[in-house]
Amino acid sequence: MRRILTIACFLALAVTAAAQSARAPEYEVKAAFLYNFAKFVEWPSPSSAPSFRICVLGRDPFGLALSNIVQSKSISGRPIVSVQLQSPAEVRLCHVLFISQSDPEILKQVLERTRGLPVLTVGESADFLRLGGSINFVLEQDRVRFEINLGAAESHHLKLSSKLLAVARVVNVGGGAN
Amino acid sequence: MPMLLYRAAIAMACLLVGSVILSAQTTDLSQASLEELLNIKVTTASRYLQSAEVAPSLVTVVTANEIQKYGYRTLADILRSVGGFYVTYDRNYSNVGVRGFNRPGDYNTRILLLVNGHRMNDSVYELAYVGTEFLLDVDLIDRVEVIRGPSSSLYGTNAFFAVINVITKTGAQLDGAELSTELGSFGSYKGRVTYGKQFRPFQILLSGSYYTSAGQNLFFPEFNTPADNFGVAVHGDDDRSRSLFAQIETGKLKVFAAYSMREKGIPTASFGDLFNDPATRSFDGFRSFDVQYQTTFSRDWGLSLRGFHDLYTYNGRYLWKDPNISQPILNVDFARGEWWGGEARVAHQFFEQHKITAGLEFRQNLRQEQQAFDVQPFFMYWNDRRSSLLGAFYAQDEFSLSRKFLLNLGIRHDQYSSFGGTTNPRLALIFHAREATTLKFLYGSAFRAPNAFETRSITPGSTPTLHPETVSTAEVVVEQGLAHHLHLAGSGYYNRINNLINQYTDPVTGHREYRNLDKVSSKGLEFELSSKWLSGLEARASYNLQRTLDRSTAQVLTNSPLHLAKLGIIAPLPGKHLFASVDSWYMSRRSTLAGSSVGGFPVFNFTLLSRNLGEHMDVAASLYNAFDKAYADPGAEEHIQDALRQDGRNFRVKLTFRF
Numbered sequence: 001m002r003r004i005l006t007i008a009c010f011l012a013l014a015v016t017a018a019a020q021s022a023r024a025p026e027y028e029v030k031a032a033f034l035y036n037f038a039k040f041v042e043w044p045s046p047s048s049a050p051s052f053r054i055c056v057l058g059r060d061p062f063g064l065a066l067s068n069i070v071q072s073k074s075i076s077g078r079p080i081v082s083v084q085l086q087s088p089a090e091v092r093l094c095h096v097l098f099i100s101q102s103d104p105e106i107l108k109q110v111l112e113r114t115r116g117l118p119v120l121t122v123g124e125s126a127d128f129l130r131l132g133g134s135i136n137f138v139l140e141q142d143r144v145r146f147e148i149n150l151g152a153a154e155s156h157h158l159k160l161s162s163k164l165l166a167v168a169r170v171v172n173v174g175g176g177a178n
Numbered sequence: 179m180p181m182l183l184y185r186a187a188i189a190m191a192c193l194l195v196g197s198v199i200l201s202a203q204t205t206d207l208s209q210a211s212l213e214e215l216l217n218i219k220v221t222t223a224s225r226y227l228q229s230a231e232v233a234p235s236l237v238t239v240v241t242a243n244e245i246q247k248y249g250y251r252t253l254a255d256i257l258r259s260v261g262g263f264y265v266t267y268d269r270n271y272s273n274v275g276v277r278g279f280n281r282p283g284d285y286n287t288r289i290l291l292l293v294n295g296h297r298m299n300d301s302v303y304e305l306a307y308v309g310t311e312f313l314l315d316v317d318l319i320d321r322v323e324v325i326r327g328p329s330s331s332l333y334g335t336n337a338f339f340a341v342i343n344v345i346t347k348t349g350a351q352l353d354g355a356e357l358s359t360e361l362g363s364f365g366s367y368k369g370r371v372t373y374g375k376q377f378r379p380f381q382i383l384l385s386g387s388y389y390t391s392a393g394q395n396l397f398f399p400e401f402n403t404p405a406d407n408f409g410v411a412v413h414g415d416d417d418r419s420r421s422l423f424a425q426i427e428t429g430k431l432k433v434f435a436a437y438s439m440r441e442k443g444i445p446t447a448s449f450g451d452l453f454n455d456p457a458t459r460s461f462d463g464f465r466s467f468d469v470q471y472q473t474t475f476s477r478d479w480g481l482s483l484r485g486f487h488d489l490y491t492y493n494g495r496y497l498w499k500d501p502n503i504s505q506p507i508l509n510v511d512f513a514r515g516e517w518w519g520g521e522a523r524v525a526h527q528f529f530e531q532h533k534i535t536a537g538l539e540f541r542q543n544l545r546q547e548q549q550a551f552d553v554q555p556f557f558m559y560w561n562d563r564r565s566s567l568l569g570a571f572y573a574q575d576e577f578s579l580s581r582k583f584l585l586n587l588g589i590r591h592d593q594y595s596s597f598g599g600t601t602n603p604r605l606a607l608i609f610h611a612r613e614a615t616t617l618k619f620l621y622g623s624a625f626r627a628p629n630a631f632e633t634r635s636i637t638p639g640s641t642p643t644l645h646p647e648t649v650s651t652a653e654v655v656v657e658q659g660l661a662h663h664l665h666l667a668g669s670g671y672y673n674r675i676n677n678l679i680n681q682y683t684d685p686v687t688g689h690r691e692y693r694n695l696d697k698v699s700s701k702g703l704e705f706e707l708s709s710k711w712l713s714g715l716e717a718r719a720s721y722n723l724q725r726t727l728d729r730s731t732a733q734v735l736t737n738s739p740l741h742l743a744k745l746g747i748i749a750p751l752p753g754k755h756l757f758a759s760v761d762s763w764y765m766s767r768r769s770t771l772a773g774s775s776v777g778g779f780p781v782f783n784f785t786l787l788s789r790n791l792g793e794h795m796d797v798a799a800s801l802y803n804a805f806d807k808a809y810a811d812p813g814a815e816e817h818i819q820d821a822l823r824q825d826g827r828n829f830r831v832k833l834t835f836r837f
Contacts, residue, residue, distance in 0.1 A: 025474070029218050031207070032210055040212070068378060068379075144215065
């Protein structure tokens with residue numbers, strides 16, 4: 001027992017020592033990115049929707065992170081709300097749509113439903129841009145990066161600010177935009 | 179043992195201080211610029227603690243969505259839908275059978291029931307309450323994780339056949355007030371008020387429920403005489419429960435307090451009680467308090483701390499008739515358990531390949547009281563007060579041998595002040611054969627410690643002392659992902675159970691006590707198919723083939739079906755947010771204590787649900803046992819009835835309003 005006690009205390013101290021660099025849980029950072037995307041993307045004619053909606057479809061990996069980030073924030077005068085979608089039929093109500101799903105078949109079906117709608121689709125799987133998604137998160141050396149499929153974003157009538165393009169990896173997916 | 183307690187407390191204090199210092203340093207990500215965000219190193223939050231929770235075994239998860247759409251009323255209803263599980267009801271308590279083991283008269287002690295990781299088996303009988311006597315209203319459940327197989331290497335006693343972890347909803351999930359009311363057959367009514375909200379950085383959830391059911395006037399042919407009202411127990415089946423739940427959490431800290439009290443009429447005249455007297459009833463109450471702190475830091479470290487306190491009371495009031503005394507005699511059976519304790523768990527990733535989890539646990543049973551007496555003329559059968567201590571430590575290594583092979587090694591030692599120590603290992607080899615195919619080879623042992631109720635029966639100083647019951651399990655699991663989100667799992671298992679505790683009557687003195695007597699072995703096959711389509715269509719099906727034998731008689735155990743099959747389908751209907759579901763199960767013949775049997779039967783339940791009716795209301799209508807199938811569960815030794823008839827067709831209508 002004494003040994004375990006010692007180990008436990010040692011662990012606590014080691015942990016304290018190790019926690020100096022700026023780190024944050026993955027999905028807190030991704031949630032902050034979603035908010036930034038909303039800031040640096042221009043939607044076509046402001047709709048009559050009373051709120052700006054960031055939607056999550058599929059398993060919600062954010063927990064409280066997303067609603068914490070967008071709380072009391074607004075985009076062109078409209079309060080941001082985060083919404084967990086119950087069904088893909090609801091995508092038309094979204095401005096930003098985050099899809100946690102990685103199954104290509106499912107992704108294809110969901111992205112098909114957003115075709116032509118002013119929705120910024122954001123994903124985090126290898127096939128996302130190829131299947132017609134607009135922005136894809138990737139992890140590189142423990143940091144969150146994102147790739148943009150410009151053709152796809154344009155097909156949704158969205159204008160991405162140069163500030164966003166400057167820090168993204170812009171990829172061209174032949175024919176992938178729908 | 180007090181030394182152990184002291185050291186555990188110190189260790190936890192030490193860890194707590196360290197982690198609180200850490201959690202103070204956070205960045206406000208909502209104000210961070212794009213460039214700043216690009217420079218933040220990320221940790222994957224749930225990686226360690228979650229994997230320590232999820233046992234390397236066949237796991238089934240039932241979600242709030244399914245609870246609503248299938249119209250489940252109790253945790254027992256939920257467990258009935260899980261592959262390999264069957265629940266029997268003696269019109270007082272519900273007993274959960276797993277993989278062919280559910281001996282009539284045994285208490286519900288061989289599954290471990292957790293609420294948000296907090297142990298709910300009491301400290302006197304170590305029962306898991308799953309019926310109307312369960313701590314929570316099922317509407318507060320976010321999901322139920324059912325982990326099959328022995329898990330004593332992580333959880334200690336009672337994690338014998340399965341661990342059931344009930345996880346509650348959060349305040350943010352509710353986001354407002356909810357009023358729910360339901361009406362059902364047999365004069366049943368339930369009301370619930372819940373409020374949940376997020377006030378940064380807190381989330382709170384408050385809820386209160388009240389349930390009452392007049393019950394049925396049940397007919398028992400065994401009592402069909404003029405003196406016993408021709409076998410009809412009038413007003414003897416009533417059920418009343420109330421519960422309160424409060425939870426507050428921040429990102430890392432989670433605190434809950436819960437209270438429940440259930441009063442149930444016992445219409446079966448068990449234990450030789452007077453038939454058709456509604457004064458025979460039981461009262462079961464819980465008060466639970468739990469503080470949990472979970473955090474991850476610096477990429478590779480996870481820490482979880484918990485402190486808890488529980489109070490359990492049982493009060494049984496039984497009327498019986500002494501032929502020499504004109505008035506019926508009231509017998510009171512009383513038990514009270516009070517315990518507190520703590521847990522600390524640390525997880526760390528070593529050299530990419532090793533994920534080590536180590537933990538400490540202690541529990542102090544402050545009071546384990548049992549009393550049984552007749553009120554008039556007064557006679558005390560027993561008045562037993564004891565207390566005990568438990569200390570445990572465990573370690574687990576998830577060792578990635580290669581991309582495809584994962585070895586999971588776990589071991590836990592429990593030290594009891596009452597009978598000594600027991601050590602239980604678990605070993606699992608997980609092989610990702612292909613992207614959609616996983617094979618698991620599992621071996622583990624688990625124990626159930628003799629509880630205070632069983633230990634009390636032993637005359638102090640007598641030679642036979644009670645040892646823990648043990649089970650050793652070998653299992654092979656295949657999980658296969660098929661097209662369109664179809665998931666298939668198959669398992670073959672062998673259980674070898676020793677030292678089962680059973681009642682023994684001394685042939686000379688007539689003294690009754692519990693002893694380690696029986697040996698059982700069981701083998702079986704289990705299949706589970708589940709699928710979810712984007713359209714909202716969901717389906718699950720399971721089938722179990724099992725054979726559970728008493729090794730000394732080579733007979734199949736009583737109340738052990740050979741076949742068990744389940745089917746559930748949820749279909750979205752045309753129209754907005756409209757769903758229909760069918761929930762059904764089939765159980766084959768089971769033998770009874772008297773050497774007879776109860777027949778196999780299928781049961782079908784249907785539910786129609788309209789969500790967001792007028793934006794703020796859900797309406798659900800359910801028909802249970804829709805085809806009015808007459809079926810029965812085997813009775814136990816305390817019952818004159820060899821079989822106890824179960825509910826026929828009944829309904830429930832439920833309205834839920836949100837504000």
